[in-house]
Amino acid sequence: MADAAVSPEILAEPVKEAEPHLILVDGSGYIFRAFHALPPMTRPDGVPVNAVFGFTNMLGQFLTRHAGTHIAVVFDASRVTFRNAIYDQYKAHRPEAPPELVPQFALIREATAAYGVACIELDGYEADDLIGAYAKGFEALGGQVTIVSSDKDLMQLVRPGVQLLDPIKQKPIREPEVLEKFGVTPDKVVDVQALAGDSTDNVPGVPGIGIKTAAALINEYGDLEGLLAAAPGIKQPKRREALLSNAELARISKKLVTLDCDAPLPRPIDELLARPPEPGRLAGFLREQGFRSLLHRMGLDGDAAPETAPVSRPRFAPQLPEAAPGTVTEITPAADEAPFGPYETVVDEAGLAPFIAAAREAGVVAVDTETDSLDALHANLVGISLAVAPGKACYIPLRHGPPPGTGDMLQEAPVAPAQMSQEAAIAALKPLLEDPAVMKVLHNAKYDLEVLCRAEHGGIAVSPVDDTMLISYSMDAGRHGHGMDELSLRHLGHRPITYDEVTGTGRARIPFGQVALDKATAYAAEDADVTLRLWRALKPRLRPDQALALYEQVERRMIAVLRDMEIAGIKVDGAELTRIGEDFSARMVVLEKEIHELAGKPFNVGSPKQLGEILFDEQKLPGGKRGKAGAWGTDAAVLEDLASRGHELPRKVLHWRQLAKLKSTYVEGLAAQIDPRDKRVHTDFSMAITSTGRLSSTEPNLQNIPIRTEEGARIRRAFVAEPGHVLLAADYSQIELRLLAHLADVPSLREAFEKGEDIHSRTAADIFNLAPDQVDREARRRAKTINFGIIYGMSAFGLASRLGIPAAEARSIIEAYFSRYPGILEEMERLKSEAREKGYVTTPFGRKLWIDGIQAKEQARRGNAERAAINAPFQGGAAEIIKRAMVRMPRALREAGLSARMLLQVHDELLFEVPEAEIEATAECVRQVMESVAELRVPLKAEIGHGPNWGVAH
């Protein structure tokens, strides 16, 4: 390869240039990964090519980085191999390849050849055998071998000259990693596999023996034969019996998993010599598939492909430029064939006018603002970009200064580049941005709307608005992230320039306003272009995906609601925070001294590592458990357990930790966020982060302000109303349990909600068979734990550990719960199978929530996903109810003649700032909206309070 000397960053140790090094790529792994990672794509002739695209992309990237002298991609040739002669069930219930994948195999071999890389395959042998054989042959010639695969079946090949490279984690797999996976050294892996078997490949193994047990046995007896010979003397009767009666099965299994390193080499090793691709052949292949973005990235779309180079065309043609006859279009679902750039830098009215005209003509324009900060309320507008058609976008710099470091003492001072005045640009753009006949498309519109509505930026009220981030989130919450770069790669097959690439990172970062105009244009106009293309690709999916109403009526309307809440902010009493901080500090000093005395020496109380060593190594307290990193666990549950046994040290540490948390996160963190201009804190609500439809809140997070302890509540009381106002808090009561009663249609729970009873007391009476007046605090506490546990998919084990009762008792409580409340168990099972079959569950209002990992093979991961699937409709349904209330609230208040401002949302609570004279009327209005926003089988209930501060209002 031409770049064989390039530093091999993904290999653990640099390989000397002269040293022969063979890279063997497990082709099947790449194909499988590409096929499942990418959405369906087809060529214009209908041939599916998503796996081809992914494979070509991955291989191309790999080839620019690897450091081998020799390289080959190894494929499986056929399903039937010599292993089927040994055991006819081998890989028997492997499903056939999906039909869309079948035609792609040949194209993938073509891609490999186009890169100038040898394809290796042989009838009757698996890729793994050939990999083993080439590794053996190459090693014999004195070379090093790297196998690009994370397949555990290849781990048996690891030895000093042979390593695996995990292509996902980009991490080498050597003896320690194998030891971690199988519990034995690589040379014993086949013995462990022979015992443990492998259900995916139908390798039988010995029933009842898993990897852990197998490793222990092999480490004790050396290898399979040693173990089988010693089997009659094994103590555990079941295990002895299993080994004795399945000895032959284990021997067969070992043959199945042992790779045939003596397989014939279909091509001599010399032919694997790495060499650069012939540009013509590669470009030809990429062009045939329509992989324009890859052609572009590899610089092959210039001279090498003159017939597809963009011809000059009218700058503002009303429709897309037509493709030259005989060429293919981009392979992505929304085939936008225009290239990404070059774009125009607009520096005067004459340059801007055609874009405004084109936007009006098209009725749609993508808009993106460039600023110098992520904080929309403080950011300065540096420039604006517009896109009016795919590939047709401009950047309007407004406040670009001179680039740094261009001047020296002998030259004149650097000058700012020529650009439009902000006033002129705003004057020209404001009518367009406020024109009801022109749709403005933005990505994360809330940010740009917040910047543009500020008076110093012209007070522009952008409308109407579409938001590609929210369009994506409405359909694909939980499926993937919704950032522009990720969506572009996923849906357009295009990797946009990143902000970091333009401004640099760390110390070298320069403000966007100092980025040279050509670079700024390439970045900013591309973002508008990408936004417009995403809109064209994603918006049409809304209706077929049954997400149109959700997007139009909830998500889109939330933009302005949240914008106004963020702008409003909430007042924080900084002087009170200071007093709280001083008080906490003083108490921490005392506690710290006492803790050091109890420990017998000073140490950093804030270090869990040091604390664990003192508690469990030095003082030998009982109940220590190590985490995965080998450090002692010292979280609150552990310390509380120790404290309850009378130990002073953990009790004091718990108190110290509480104060430390409150002080650093809330007292100091919050004080730093107070805007000096209005003494208020302005959070940023994230609309497309959570997998369930909830909002999240950052910088500062105002959704986790303390309340559960008295010390924490002091913080909450520092959130105050303006003079003449109060804070009014409205909470949905038991909203998730109401959704449970609704969804599972549980008669007793419905009746309790209907009558306004305490739901946990009702549950206690129901499952413990008590009369209502027999329910004591303990019974209610247990019932409450169960009620919440159910919504979280809790197991008997979890309930037992939370209630501190034996697992058997927990099991019988859960049994009573399910039998007393018919419908709930069925609903839980239904949610799990819905998630398994469709990949998503839905809220009662129809929002799809995708469940990641529901198909995972690993039981732990799948278990997590199943619990997430159970919880998602409740959490997500509640989120949707409160969002509906929020979008109706401003109008309801306005029509009632009320001037209350909505300030915060905390999942099931809304916080308002209300003039004292309007308290009662506002409470009534808020209640009306919140309780009428959904018609369930149970009533919705809002609990409302008010006071001079948030602590009292709650």
Added chain:
DNA sequence: TACATCACG
């Protein structure tokens, strides 16, 4: 940067 911890619903 990863992990542990802990604040909230």
Added chain:
DNA sequence: GACGTACGTGATGTAC
């Protein structure tokens, strides 16, 4: 037989 064990977030400090 093994493996984990209640969902969803964001901020902070320590240690690597």
